[in-house]
Amino acid sequence: AQKVTQAQTEISVVEKEDVTLDCVYETRDTTYYLFWYKQPPSGELVFLIRRNSFDEQNEISGRYSWNFQKSTSSFNFTITASQVVDSAVYFCALSEARNQGGKLIFGQGTELSVKP
Amino acid sequence: DAGVTQSPTHLIKTRGQHVTLRCSPISGHKSVSWYQQVLGQGPQFIFQYYEKEERGRGNFPDRFSARQFPNYSSELNVNALLLGDSALYLCASSSPRISGNTIYFGEGSWLTVV
Numbered sequence: 001a002q003k004v005t006q007a008q009t010e011i012s013v014v015e016k017e018d019v020t021l022d023c024v025y026e027t028r029d030t031t032y033y034l035f036w037y038k039q040p041p042s043g044e045l046v047f048l049i050r051r052n053s054f055d056e057q058n059e060i061s062g063r064y065s066w067n068f069q070k071s072t073s074s075f076n077f078t079i080t081a082s083q084v085v086d087s088a089v090y091f092c093a094l095s096e097a098r099n100q101g102g103k104l105i106f107g108q109g110t111e112l113s114v115k116p
Numbered sequence: 117d118a119g120v121t122q123s124p125t126h127l128i129k130t131r132g133q134h135v136t137l138r139c140s141p142i143s144g145h146k147s148v149s150w151y152q153q154v155l156g157q158g159p160q161f162i163f164q165y166y167e168k169e170e171r172g173r174g175n176f177p178d179r180f181s182a183r184q185f186p187n188y189s190s191e192l193n194v195n196a197l198l199l200g201d202s203a204l205y206l207c208a209s210s211s212p213r214i215s216g217n218t219i220y221f222g223e224g225s226w227l228t229v230v
């Protein structure tokens with residue numbers, strides 16, 4: 001069975017703090033894709049990153065970085081020097097190769113609040 | 117380039133009524149998926165269509181149906197609406213050829229059933 005767990009329901013930080021959002025996944029497939037999406041109050045899911053299961057290199061994009069560890073089935077997301085505009089709900093999601101382009105399994109989401 | 121577009125943005129329906137939600141994928145994307153997101157939860161997969169054929173179906177009752185048109189746009193239909201159908205309905209599109217396996221979402225249709 002496929003499952004994505006985001007244990008942190010809500011996180012509150014003060015601007016300029018670093019914050020890490022945790023994501024743990026379960027799948028029996030050897031080829032799969034992991035995603036992070038940002039959902040502001042407007043509702044749209046904004047794509048942040050896609051990672052293939054065979055590529056364990058960590059990635060950095062500006063203030064965002066992602067740590068993918070297959071050994072612990074985790075795909076954590078860190079925001080450095082957080083800003084108020086980072087406030088949103090963040091979702092981690094899993095797509096198995098046989099469902100490519102289609103079915104995503106989402107975690108429950110982590111609501112991040114960045115206070116000035 | 118336009119992203120995934122959905123209509124209507126907001127709508128209110130009465131229990132027992134029927135609703136049709138519409139989605140236009142990103143230009144060139146042939147796969148469209150639908151998700152339901154209830155308040156406070158992550159999105160749940162409803163359907164995937166690729167080249168007008170159903171490729172996947174989530175655990176939703178037969179009251180939910182969808183189709184994809186020759187121009188790859190899609191409709192989601194829900195019959196006999198229940199209060200529990202109140203949710204944000206998200207449409208997503210993808211194209212292995214154009215954007216790999218990245219799935220892009222629209223802004224959603226907020227459905228309230230009263």
